Amino acid sequence: MKKFYRIDYKGSPRHAIEDGGTWRLVEGDLFGSHRSGEEIAPAGHRLLAPVLPSKMVCIGLNYKDHAAEQNKPLPASPLMFIKPSTSAIGPDEAIVIPSGIGRVDHEAEVGVVIGRRARHVKEADARGYVLGLTCFNDVTARELQQKGAQYTHAKGFDTFAAIGPCVADVDYQADGGVGVQGWVNADKRQDSSTQQLVFSIDYLVAYITRVMTLLPGDIIATGTPSGIGPLQPGDRVTIKVAGVGELTNAVTGEQV
């Protein structure tokens, strides 16, 4: 399985491909014409957010267990919202909680990274538009979410979309689904699988691209399973997606 990373290489951001334990720099555009270049060490690189999405299209209430936890009926169609590109951070960057916004929660999610321009994609063709999966933390100001009719305020803060550590070419269509977990410090708080999804990844690609064009590097955050809970400054929050790896971010309070 191939994994695509973005690393700080001698002071510049570069994409790298890991395949069977061997790391090589990408020469050219990962989403366009490129080839594998120089072999580099398999460890010791500072990891950056693996892609720079123009937008992150997120789906709410897409796990049967989470809808039950929120005492909400399953949606008849995907509940869709957008996180701004400016909310994205990578591995080991801090999630910064502004003061005075009330409870802030982690949401462990499977992120789907789009590999090529996608518009009016048929569900049966969706896999060909997906570069791979990543770990996604849809950090949410829960009290603001419950107060507002729209989610932009509650979910759009800078640093509230953690992505990484890589994009992995996971066979998400395989029987058994893809496991997703959320950990805070040493506590496993969320543990589920894409088998619990109300709307499948391929269905979402088709549904969203009937509305808008998805560009290379855009991310679909597919929803969170049950077990959401609050984050506090000083916590370390980890999202694990099977086949992708682990994404850890420290939580801090805002110093204004």
Ligand code: MG
């Ligand atoms: Mg979410």
